[in-house]
């Protein structure tokens with residue numbers, strides 16, 4: 586049946602009361618009705634996706650409603666659409682308390698991490714990174730033939746700031762992920778400031794990229810964003826993403842914050858129109874709804890505590906998570922654990938050398954999802970160990 590523009594827009598427009606049809610189509614009635622419901626795509630596939638540190642509930646209501654409204658402007662380049670990329674920079678600047686000229690946009694923060702390597706490292710000036718940490722910067726360096734110094738994390742999974750500072754001499758770029766993916770741990774504000782001050786003094790030409798992809802999930806009172814350091818120092822930059830707490834991983838919005846010169850450099854390397862106007866509309870709406878992020882943090886904190894207890898009851902050591910995933914000492918190779926879980930319908934994180942023989946990363950879904958996952962994980966790890974009470978009575982049977 587042919588679909589007219591009018592009937593298409595009618596189908597998308599919000600209903601006067603209750604959720605819009607687009608909201609329901611995208612997230613399902615349960616997602617609207619219950620915080621604990623999982624996303625419909627995952628449910629219908631019957632597989633639990635606990636492998637990519639995504640938000641199990643997807644974008645918030647404000648973002649979904651803005652998306653439906655933005656369809657009429659989809660024919661415009663994102664600089665011309667309403668809201669435009671300039672509006673997005675302004676919304677981010679407002680949210681982070683900086684000026685728009687302190688903000689560069691990326692197609693996810695992934696793009697910005699890769700640009701940072703191009704901008705600051707070279708065959709003469711190496712990249713310093715942690716092991717394990719998020720691998721995109723080192724992958725980019727390897728592609729470009731740039732040397733990489735990997736500094737092992739400490740026994741608690743924290744980035745070793747002392748050893749990183751030592752490795753920084755003559756380096757082009759330090760990649761500092763806080764909280765660190767995959768170990769989930771965070772450094773307090775005081776330690777970050779001391780580290781930046783020391784590197785600036787001992788190796789003033791070395792740039793520092795502080796990746797705060799999981800900033801919105803941190804509950805440690807000692808933590809604070811490094812944005813003030815990025816404003817203060819010419820070669821310190823903070824990156825963030827809307828892929829995690831904002832639930833917009835598929836929409837690809839990331840940003841960097843720094844001094845205007847540093848930001849101009851990112852913009853020079855960025856692809857023209859590296860945003861799309863629908864995602865821009867959703868992002869602007871989401872940034873204007875901070876209560877949704879507070880609620881998402883609270884939801885994740887509860888599910889994180891539940892899942893941490895679950896693993897501890899199984900006898901596994903869990904690193905102190907300040908993110909939406911756990912790094913668990915399962916005592917067996919990550920690949921083996923991942924494959925055993927996958928055969929039972931649960932996808933968990935990949936192997937992270939050098940801790941790939943003993944640790945696994947498990948993303949945190951809803952409590953309901955973690956109860957279902959718990960039954961499978963207890964079976965995989967159990968070998969006779971009891972299934973914890975919380976996981977033994979899932980609200981839905983495992984698939």
Ligand SMILES: Cc1ncc(COP(=O)(O)O)c(C=O)c1O
Nearest residue numbers: 693694695719766798826828839
């Ligand atoms: C630490 C860290 N930084 C950056 C990213 C990239 O996120 P995106 O490109 O979706 O913004 C991820 C994704 O998982 C991550 O874990």
